[in-house]
Amino acid sequence: MNSTSLNLFKTVAETGSISAAARSLHCVSSNVTTRLKQLEASLDVSLFVREKNRLYITPEGELLLRYANKILALLEEAELSMLGTKVAGPLRIGAMETTAAVRLPSILANFHREMPSIELNLKTAPTETLVQHILNNELEIAFVADHPGLHMENSPLQSHVLCQETLVLVTTAEHQNVITGADLQVTRPLVFVKGCNYRSRLGEWLCLQGVDCADPLEFGSFQAILGCVSAGMGIALLPENVVRQYENNFPIRSHTITPQIGKVNTMMIWLKSREVSRVLNHFVSFITRA
CATH class of the missing domain: 3.40.190.290 (D-Maltodextrin-Binding Protein; domain 2)
Incomplete structure (x- = not known):
């Protein structure tokens, strides 16, 4: 058992299916299935039960998930602490005006305190414009209103729910x-x-x-x-x-x-295909663990 297997297990637990976890981890479903079975074998427990093409976590899985969340959070905190002073550069952020006015001030202030060497640039625009800016590599990250286009199977965008409005x-x-x-x-x-x-x-x-x-x-x-x-x-x-x-x-x-x-929902979006910079990776990690 290692951090990679724990992250895979956590992703399966959060998505509820092998295929969804594979998409999130950018690998094939068979790889997720194999590694999950290896983890179960090493622990000699069943972490999930399958019903109607969906996985449901077992009590043993719930216990492991609690530990996995703690372990992965500590590893991320340690990494950020070690790298925090070395990561620098601009981060171009886009947001709807209402999100920029009410949701983002405290988030950006806290992130700046943690990562003062990252230069934050904020642009406001409506959702459709922000999506286009992301696709055109004019922004690294944007906060937009949820819409069906973000959930298409072949969407080039990665997304994370910030909040529900x-x-x-x-x-x-x-x-x-x-x-x-x-x-x-x-x-x-x-x-x-x-x-x-x-x-x-x-x-x-x-x-x-x-x-x-x-x-x-x-x-x-x-x-x-x-x-x-x-x-x-x-x-x-x-x-x-x-x-x-x-x-x-x-x-x-x-x-x-x-x-x-x-x-x-207000969604945080960025390009799947982008080779994620350390600056962007730190910001995404900061938001997702908040």
Whole structure:
């Protein structure tokens, strides 16, 4: 048993299947199966049981997983401690504006304290633009809204869930409670530029509600959107944590919408095919162990 076999076991436990683990580890399924059987044989236990093409971890596997998490975390911490002073260079990061404003400040501050020799450069843009920047090697890493394209079998992108956002409909403070589109007193969408996932979701919700609305007004910042919403110009769909942070600055009100549209993961993405630099590897490791 070594760190490689523990990492393989941990990946199988997290993904629930040999094929998914193989994709994550960038190897063939037969290799994962063989190495997993070797680990079970060396420990003389069954770590998984198979039911309907899915693996379920056994009690012995649960015990080993707890140790594996501790051991791998300690190894990573030791490596970062040894290499931390030697790793230097720029890291180009992209993020949606709302993520950059609310989610990233503490993350980037903590990472900078741990790795002060890495120069962080942050660019904000909508999801579709950020994905294209990653594909064009214009960014090393980006934080985007989840969408089906990230999960295609042959996607060139690697991804990791940073958090789940709750999106809320935003109106003037005096607006009545909005349960359906019929409750809206004003319907013009106030949105970011095209390519924004939240913009698409607002359009989808209005369409499902049968709301016939005017053409959207585009803005470059969420502060401008909130200001114009509070002035009665229209409605917006934004992360709840952003709205809560600024509701004392603007007379606005938030309304919950259906989870199918109102729940969305923020994903960290980078290129699978990229020969991962030590700078990028340290940042990815920092986020995934947080």
